[in-house]
Amino acid sequence: MPKQIDRLGDPVRRISRRAMLAGTAGAFGTATLPFGKAHARQQDRPNVPDDPTKVQGRDASELGTRSQFEQVRRSAGRSSSQTPHQDLDGIITPSDLHYERHHGGIPEIDPDRHSLLIHGMVERDTMFTVADLKRFPSRSVIHFMECSGNGGRSYRNRRTEDVTPQQVDGLTSTSEWTGVPLATLMREVGVDPEASWILAEGGDAAVMTRSIPMGKVMDDALIAYGQNGEALRPEQGYPIRLFLPGWEGSASVKWIRRIEVGDEAFMTREETSKYTDPLPDGTARQFSFTMDTKSIITFPAYPDTLPERGWWEMSGLAWSGRGRISRVEISTDGGQSWSDAELQGPVLPICHTRFRAAFNWQGDETVVLSRATDETGYVQPTLDELIAVRGIGTRYHHNHIRGCRIRPNGSTVFTVDA
Amino acid sequence: MRVATPRSAGVWTAVAVVIVASAAIAAQQDQPERFGFGRPATEAEIAAWDIDVTPDGTGLPPGGGTAVEGRSIYVEKCEICHGAHGEGRPFSQLVGREPRQGFPFGNQPSLVRTIGNYWPFAPTLYDYTFRTMPFDEPGTLEPDEVYALTAFLLYLNDIVAEDDVIDANTLPRVQMPARDKFVGDNRRGGRELR
Numbered sequence: 012m013p014k015q016i017d018r019l020g021d022p023v024r025r026i027s028r029r030a031m032l033a034g035t036a037g038a039f040g041t042a043t044l045p046f047g048k049a050h051a052r053q054q055d056r057p058n059v060p061d062d063p064t065k066v067q068g069r070d071a072s073e074l075g076t077r078s079q080f081e082q083v084r085r086s087a088g089r090s091s092s093q094t095p096h097q098d099l100d101g102i103i104t105p106s107d108l109h110y111e112r113h114h115g116g117i118p119e120i121d122p123d124r125h126s127l128l129i130h131g132m133v134e135r136d137t138m139f140t141v142a143d144l145k146r147f148p149s150r151s152v153i154h155f156m157e158c159s160g161n162g163g164r165s166y167r168n169r170r171t172e173d174v175t176p177q178q179v180d181g182l183t184s185t186s187e188w189t190g191v192p193l194a195t196l197m198r199e200v201g202v203d204p205e206a207s208w209i210l211a212e213g214g215d216a217a218v219m220t221r222s223i224p225m226g227k228v229m230d231d232a233l234i235a236y237g238q239n240g241e242a243l244r245p246e247q248g249y250p251i252r253l254f255l256p257g258w259e260g261s262a263s264v265k266w267i268r269r270i271e272v273g274d275e276a277f278m279t280r281e282e283t284s285k286y287t288d289p290l291p292d293g294t295a296r297q298f299s300f301t302m303d304t305k306s307i308i309t310f311p312a313y314p315d316t317l318p319e320r321g322w323w324e325m326s327g328l329a330w331s332g333r334g335r336i337s338r339v340e341i342s343t344d345g346g347q348s349w350s351d352a353e354l355q356g357p358v359l360p361i362c363h364t365r366f367r368a369a370f371n372w373q374g375d376e377t378v379v380l381s382r383a384t385d386e387t388g389y390v391q392p393t394l395d396e397l398i399a400v401r402g403i404g405t406r407y408h409h410n411h412i413r414g415c416r417i418r419p420n421g422s423t424v425f426t427v428d429a
Numbered sequence: 430m431r432v433a434t435p436r437s438a439g440v441w442t443a444v445a446v447v448i449v450a451s452a453a454i455a456a457q458q459d460q461p462e463r464f465g466f467g468r469p470a471t472e473a474e475i476a477a478w479d480i481d482v483t484p485d486g487t488g489l490p491p492g493g494g495t496a497v498e499g500r501s502i503y504v505e506k507c508e509i510c511h512g513a514h515g516e517g518r519p520f521s522q523l524v525g526r527e528p529r530q531g532f533p534f535g536n537q538p539s540l541v542r543t544i545g546n547y548w549p550f551a552p553t554l555y556d557y558t559f560r561t562m563p564f565d566e567p568g569t570l571e572p573d574e575v576y577a578l579t580a581f582l583l584y585l586n587d588i589v590a591e592d593d594v595i596d597a598n599t600l601p602r603v604q605m606p607a608r609d610k611f612v613g614d615n616r617r618g619g620r621e622l623r
Contacts, residue, residue, distance in 0.1 A: 115567065130475050138474060139467040146466050167538055199463050210481055216567045218560040220481060269478050278484050280557035284548050287611065289534030295547075297611040301618075333618045387618030400622050402535030 056080075083108060086177055090114065091158070092246075093181020096309045096328065102363040103153070104184035106239045111246045112158050112182065114281075115216030118266055122250035125214065127196075127234065131272035134201025141250045144234055147191040147199075152233065152256065154361045155330045157302050158182035159259035159286060162409035165427050169394060172416075172424035173313060179413070179425060180307045183330070185363040186247075188254050189237030193270075194229045202272055210277045211253050214268035221262045222276040223255065227300075231256050234267065257332030257361040258300040259407070261286055291402040302332035304391050305410035306339055306366070306383035317421040320374045325352070328363045331385035335359070338384040339366040345378035346393070346412070346429035352381065360386075372417060380414035380429055393429040482556035486601030489555065493596030494577025496584035502574050503581050506563045515585050517541070520564075524585045532610045545586030549611055551603035554579050576600075 057079040060066050077083070083099070085092035085108055092111040094104055104110075111117075122141045130136035161182035164171055171179075202225075209228055213219035223232065235254040236243060243249040248265030255263045261281060276282070276298070288296040306329035317323060329336045335358055340349035352368035370379065383391045394411040401408070412429045482488040504513075511517055515524030525543035534540050534547070544554060559575045561567050570578070580595035589595065589603060616623045 115561065128470050128474065128478055130470055130479070136470040136475060137467040138470040143466040147464060148460065199466065201463075212478075212481070216561070218480070218568065220556075220560070271479065271481065273483075275483070277481055278550050278553055279481070280548075280553055283550065283553055283611070284542060284544075289532070290612075291535045293532045293535070293610070294612045295532070295534065295607075295610050296614055299614045299616065301614070301616065303616070385618070388620050389618045390620070392622050396622060404533075404535045404538040404540065 085110070086181065087111070090116075091182065093177045094184045096176040096181060096307065097312055097315075098177075099309070100326075100365075102185050102328070102357075102359075102365050103239065104186060104363075106186065106241065106244050106247070109184040109186060109238070109244070109247060110156075110158065110182045112160075112260060113215065113217070113246070113265070114219050117246050118215045119245070120214060120250060120266060125250050125266075125268065127251060127268060127270065129196060129200045129270045129272070131209075131270075132203035132206040132274060133197075133272050134203075137200045139196070141236065144191050144196075144251060145236060147195050149189055149237075150192055150233065151187055151189040151237070152231075153185065153187045153359055154254075154256045155183055155185045155302075155363045156254070156260045156263060157184075157305075157330070157332075159261065159299075159302065159407035160409075162305075162411075162413075163406060165413055165425070166394065166397075166405075166409040166411065167403070169427050172426065174425045175314065176307055176309050176312045182260070183328075183363070185330075186238045187240065188233060188235045189240075190233040190235035190251070190254065193232035193234055193253070196234065196270075197228060197272075200272075205274055206272045207274050208272075208276050210269075210271040210273065210279070211262075211264040211267055212269040212271070213248075213264045214266040219261075219264050219266075219281065220277065220279040221264055221281055222279065222298075223253075223262060224276075224298075227255060227258070255300070257302060259286065259302060262300055286407060288405045288407055289402065290405075291400075299408060302330075303408060303410040304331040304333070304336070304383050304385040304389045305329065306336075306381040306391060306412075308341075308379060308381050308414050311379070311417065311423050312415050313423050313425050315423050317372060317417060317423070319421070320372055322369055322371050325368045325370055325379060325381075327352075327366055327381050329354075329366055329381070329383035330361070330363050331383070331387075331389065332361060333389065334361065334386040336364040336366075336383055337386045339364075340382045340384075341366075341368045341370070342380045342382070342414075342429075343370050343377055346380050346382075349382060374419055376419055377417040378414060378426060378428060379417065380412050380426075382412050394427045395429075480556075480560055482552045482559075484550040484552055484601065486552055486597055489552065489597035489600060490572045491597065492572040492576055493594050493599075494573050494575075494580050495594055496577075496581040496589070496591045498573075499577035499579070499581025499584075502578055506570075507578065510564060515543075515582065523582055526587055526606065532607065543586065544582055545588060545606060547607050549605055549607050549609075551579070551583065551588075551600050551605055554582060555600060 094110045127139045162180050165179050207225050208222050233254040236251050252265040253263045253267050308327040310326045329339045339352040341352045342349045352366040355365040358364050397411045413427045415423045416426045510520040511523050522541050526545040576595050583589040
């Protein structure tokens with residue numbers, strides 16, 4: 012059955028994507044299309060042989076590219092870009108589609124002239140070159156990273172309907188990260204047992220700074236230089252970045268050049284005036300690092316259209332900053348009843364986990380939702396439940412239940428109505 | 430005072446090396462306490478990068494300034510982004526004390542967070558301005574300029590007087606209106622939603 016569903020689903024996705032492109036072309040003219048050529052109309056599609064078995068294919072190349080028929084793109088503003096989750100399968104985000112968020116642009120850094128300084132409450136103030144860092148025993152881990160502002164547009168305006176998974180939740184991505192455990196470096200410099208915080212500082216124009224508690228530093232923090240088997244992309248911190256599994260992305264300081272070890276939080280702008288969460292009781296939560304359990308449906312989702320009734324396969328991603336996803340449930344009646352989705356392996360801790368669930372659409376107005384549970388027992392809340400504890404004014408950590416409304420004509424819109 | 434790292438781990442590693450030196454897993458277990466990679470950082474290197482300023486004023490350099498001095502620097506280097514009175518057009522609003530009572534940001538999404546109503550520590554203002562501003566020439570302000578701009582922004586926010594001298598001694602003593610509003614993270618996973 013899954014194969015049959017895949018065959019049904021696949022052409023629909025292409026149709027809807029083409030429809031989107033046609034709309035773009037109509038609005039802006041073909042000259043401004045970001046894809047170079049308008050692929051909207053059939054006659055404009057790339058010219059390929061009628062029968063590829065009757066001509067020799069092209070030669071090997073030094074650098075691969077996507078098929079000219081695949082036009083996946085991040086959506087990008089000046090200081091952030093979003094992963095097109097509606098166009099991706101599996102759990103790994105291609106490196107060039109990993110979301111971005113930066114606070115002073117992407118710096119151009121020569122790795123041979125970049126160093127990491129560790130100083131403060133240590134026995135030996137030490138300067139490490141990138142080559143030094145790569146000489147230490149390395150570790151590779153597969154983890155998601157999510158911006159704590161992800162999903163914000165579905166929190167403040169619950170009537171937002173014409174938004175894609177990319178537009179709502181594109182600030183999360185999963186990669187394999189390779190680097191040296193920060194604990195190894197702390198032992199190398201002789202960290203003072205009384206030290207309780209570090210300041211991580213970037214070498215970008217924002218000279219980005221965040222305070223990180225020593226517990227996380229010694230637990231699983233990484234100074235990463237690799238992403239999905241190659242060097243970090245510049246927008247991901249080339250040549251080195253901090254990586255903190257399961258924590259809000261802004262704490263994983265990119266282009267890191269300095270770590271100061273201390274015994275108090277440093278109270279930088281990014282952890283006081285930004286990235287704090289005012290609560291309904293008149294306080295503001297600070298150092299709210301961990302990303303709570305969340306799931307999103309990537310198909311069906313706006314602007315997909317189901318062309319006919321029958322069996323379809325819902326697909327999506329679930330993740331938790333605290334460990335493994337233990338369960339994803341789906342509802343096809345707006346949250347009145349729930350049933351288990353299938354978790355597609357590998358199910359890794361602190362990682363995007365793909366889920367799938369077949370459903371039989373009978374042409375009725377249908378609200379499909381997903382709800383994730385992690386191994387600590389945390390259950391993804393509804394928007395109303397989240398607002399009750401956090402208040403409507405909060406700007407970060409928007410992990411409420413969401414999904415889509417399928418209209419009788421098969422068109423879909425985003426919804427948070429659980 | 431710096432305290433030496435406990436050596437017990439090293440002793441046990443050495444014992445383990447003796448015991449399993451011939452085993453296949455020895456390569457994983459006999460890693461040294463230190464590899465000896467990297468080189469000592471010089472004081473000059475540390476001084477060049479160690480620019481952070483903490484709430485108690487640690488890291489503040491010599492120098493100082495007043496709001497009167499800061500006004501002309503602000504007009505020249507800041508106003509184009511933040512507005513003549515820090516009202517924040519086209520970029521971040523810097524000035525605002527409303528509401529004077531309470532801290533209702535959790536319930537009022539339209540309330541703009543400013544230096545005057547949301548920043549808990551005054552030295553953070555020096556730290557951030559020095560490391561990042563002006564936006565088109567980041568990190569080019571001299572300490573006296575940053576002190577003067579800090580004084581001016583605190584003055585616009587009705588926190589210090591126009592002729593108050595802001596320096597390494599006075600800045601940590603400035604009481605910010607939002608000073609006591611911040612709490613730690615009490616989320617722990619599990620069933621309870623916080």
